[in-house]
Amino acid sequence: MDSISYYLQTVLNGILAGCIYALFAMGLTLIYGVLNFVNFAHGELIMWGAYFLFLFMAEPFGLPLYVAVFPALALTGCLGLAMDYSVFRPIRRANRLTLLIAAMGLSVFLRNAAQFFWGAEVRTYGFEVMAGTQFFGLYLTTQQFAIIGVTILCVIAVYLLFFRSRLGKSMRALSDNLDLARISGIDTKRAIRAAWVISAVLAAIGGILLALDTNLHPEMGIANLIKAFAATLIGGVGNLWGALLGGLLIGLAENIGVLFISPGYKDGIAFVIMVLILLARPYVIIGERSD
Amino acid sequence: MKKLAVLVAVVAIFAFLSVPTARAAEPIKIGAAFALSGSIAVYGEGFKKCIDLAVEEINAKGGIKGRKIEIVYEDNKSNPKDCVTAVRKLITVDKVPVIFGPAGSSNFMATAPVAQENKVVLMSAQGAAVGLTKAGDYIFRVFPSDTLQGPHLAKLAISKGYKKVPVMYINNDWGLGLKNAFVDAYKKMGGTVTDLIAYDEKKTDYRTELLRASKGAPPAIVNLTYINEGAVQFKQAFEMGIKTQWLCGSAARAPKMVELAGKAAEGVMGTYPSVPQNTKQYQAFKDTYKKKYGDDKIPIFGDYNYDMVYVAARAIERGGTTADGIRKALPAAAKGFKGVTGDKTFDDERSPKFAEYGIWIVKDGKIEDYRK
Numbered sequence: 245m246d247s248i249s250y251y252l253q254t255v256l257n258g259i260l261a262g263c264i265y266a267l268f269a270m271g272l273t274l275i276y277g278v279l280n281f282v283n284f285a286h287g288e289l290i291m292w293g294a295y296f297l298f299l300f301m302a303e304p305f306g307l308p309l310y311v312a313v314f315p316a317l318a319l320t321g322c323l324g325l326a327m328d329y330s331v332f333r334p335i336r337r338a339n340r341l342t343l344l345i346a347a348m349g350l351s352v353f354l355r356n357a358a359q360f361f362w363g364a365e366v367r368t369y370g371f372e373v374m375a376g377t378q379f380f381g382l383y384l385t386t387q388q389f390a391i392i393g394v395t396i397l398c399v400i401a402v403y404l405l406f407f408r409s410r411l412g413k414s415m416r417a418l419s420d421n422l423d424l425a426r427i428s429g430i431d432t433k434r435a436i437r438a439a440w441v442i443s444a445v446l447a448a449i450g451g452i453l454l455a456l457d458t459n460l461h462p463e464m465g466i467a468n469l470i471k472a473f474a475a476t477l478i479g480g481v482g483n484l485w486g487a488l489l490g491g492l493l494i495g496l497a498e499n500i501g502v503l504f505i506s507p508g509y510k511d512g513i514a515f516v517i518m519v520l521i522l523l524a525r526p527y528v529i530i531g532e533r534s535d
Numbered sequence: 536m537k538k539l540a541v542l543v544a545v546v547a548i549f550a551f552l553s554v555p556t557a558r559a560a561e562p563i564k565i566g567a568a569f570a571l572s573g574s575i576a577v578y579g580e581g582f583k584k585c586i587d588l589a590v591e592e593i594n595a596k597g598g599i600k601g602r603k604i605e606i607v608y609e610d611n612k613s614n615p616k617d618c619v620t621a622v623r624k625l626i627t628v629d630k631v632p633v634i635f636g637p638a639g640s641s642n643f644m645a646t647a648p649v650a651q652e653n654k655v656v657l658m659s660a661q662g663a664a665v666g667l668t669k670a671g672d673y674i675f676r677v678f679p680s681d682t683l684q685g686p687h688l689a690k691l692a693i694s695k696g697y698k699k700v701p702v703m704y705i706n707n708d709w710g711l712g713l714k715n716a717f718v719d720a721y722k723k724m725g726g727t728v729t730d731l732i733a734y735d736e737k738k739t740d741y742r743t744e745l746l747r748a749s750k751g752a753p754p755a756i757v758n759l760t761y762i763n764e765g766a767v768q769f770k771q772a773f774e775m776g777i778k779t780q781w782l783c784g785s786a787a788r789a790p791k792m793v794e795l796a797g798k799a800a801e802g803v804m805g806t807y808p809s810v811p812q813n814t815k816q817y818q819a820f821k822d823t824y825k826k827k828y829g830d831d832k833i834p835i836f837g838d839y840n841y842d843m844v845y846v847a848a849r850a851i852e853r854g855g856t857t858a859d860g861i862r863k864a865l866p867a868a869a870k871g872f873k874g875v876t877g878d879k880t881f882d883d884e885r886s887p888k889f890a891e892y893g894i895w896i897v898k899d900g901k902i903e904d905y906r907k
Contacts, residue, residue: 250750253775257742364576364613366763366795373799376774385774458739458767459795463574467737499743507744508706508733 249381254499260388262495263395264457267450268472269479269487270402271443277419277482278439281340284347285327286447286472287465288354293320293448294455294464295358301369309369317448324444325437351466358462367460387456398449402442402484411438419482471498474518477525562605563598563856565847566625566634568646573613574737574763577791578638581834582660583608586635588827589844599852604844611637615645622646626653632858633658633847638836640664640709647674655858656865660843661836663785663808665712668885673862677843677869677879678836679808679890681709684784685716687806687892688757692782693724697755700782701730701748703768704759713759713784729753736761741768745777755780760787762835765803766795773799780804788895788902789835800897804905809893810838810876820875842874 268290275283296319299305300312307315331350335342376383406412414435417425426432454464475494479486498513567586570579586606594603607629609621618637625631626649633656636643643662650657651671659667659676663684668674692700702718704710710733718728729751734744745768748756756779760768765787772779783805793800810817820841825831846869847861854864869879882888894905 250746253746254743257740257746261740359572364572364574365580365791366574366577366766368795373770373773373797375776378776383775388774454739459763461574461763462572463737464739467739502743503747506733507741507747508735510743511735511738 253382258496258499262492263391264450264454265471265475265495266488266491267446269475269491270484271446272472273476273487274443281343285350287469288351289444289447290451291465294451294460297452317445320444320448321441324440328440355462391453471514474514477521560602562603564605564607564631566607566631568609568611568621568637570613571610575613581837582840585837585841586844589841593848615642618642618646622649626655633861641707644708656861658843660839664709675885678839680886681713681716683890686720688717689720689724699727699729700755700757702728702757703732703748705736706733710759742771745772749777757782759784762789762792766792769796769799790832804896806892807895808890817875838876842876
């Protein structure tokens, strides 16, 4: 591989990783914006989304990928609603730290539940590994192509939903000020439910893409949550485009950075970015919203 | 008043439950801190099967001096912190005199000081890292140290004509130790290491590391990796069109790795402490395993765990059930003892003195011994 395609491939890898982080971050920032807390159980929506697909593709359903995706996404949406209904709604007014800890507890529960059903072992969807197609000296597999394509579709869908629909307007109003939105007659309950479903579906799509690209295991959500969180912070709370950009940025930073420093520090890059941002804006986790 | 009554009742129940029932022959408890969940649960589950098999056999023959062996399993969740927790619990709550330690040299080495401090024997059946038993004289292993494996891997590389290789390795005690052993021996044999790429375990994306390793299209890449990491790496390398001869250590040599990687694992080679499997003893072991579990694919390091139980049992027979007694009796118990994995005599550092190394290769989806 000559020099140019070497660097280009790295950038491509960065974009691919970034797309997945972006999907995770968009779901996370949505809940953060609308309900004003960090959903630490978001990783489990990611993970359960991937496992639901596994469930529908395996016996006794045995559905092909393109069909099984729909019930998987639907179930994950339901899971998101269930999470809100059972854990977060009763403590809607509590302080941020309480919500954060409740989310952590939920995360542990869901991870163990997944392990209970599917075991702790790493699993795959069982697709044959295939060599990527080459163009301009870069390698891209069909699955990676799908990652980029699906992310673009999701971004377009999110845009249409948020900026071209009434439901989107309600959600944006909610994220500005929950009480004011309620007083002005916006159906806040409906908007909140919609936010959870969208967040869960984005997480599930990201999880499925991640599992297609790599593999499935109960810790796959939480392992990536920190990157989603860093991307959310970069983009600013509740800012969907920021989350998209943040995700891409982290993906690129990780992959390009590894060319120059030891790959052993790869995970550290997202952490360092996150620490720097938190140092600059510490009230993000505990106090008032930023911008 | 009612609350007090409830409290008294609860305390009474606990007190009742914790009084040991006096029985004629109380079982001998041995602790086992294994990965039963988490990323290396595939190891822990396999060990448990082989250990249960050995315990069953020993108990069927009457146990040790009439007392049956009972293994107390604790889940170490595949990370060093929970390994320490599991070992501490076994030491302080279950008060076992000997513990079978966790897989993963970093995990094991995190728990070794704890066992040594508390004067409890800790044994490993799969820790290959150089210096595993450094923590003290209560730490033993029945698996050979990588100081012995490095030179064999170097010899493999040189003998196949690979004079220049990049080396990828897992960034932990095991990977580092084997990397150092390999690099030292390789350089002495005239080889050149073109790049050293450390990477984290438990990750899902190694594409950048693979890209860096494949720079210049080297004919061979040394990759000191585990099962899951290796599978992901070989798959991603295949997708990226990287064509090279992979040379690995012993940790990736598992049917599970081949299962996860599919055809991307074809042709992967490595060294491993070889155990001749065509002996009557090994075949008998395989047969009993098959009878109990239905298939004859011995899980990775399972045979060493099986031997570990026997070595421990012999030590208990000679030295009694105190930790100190077991510790003193282990060298004599193991000396000359031929388990299914060979002669288990300890050397001065409480590691096996004897080890042979073979070469494995993935051919047609199966792990085989490589014949030149």
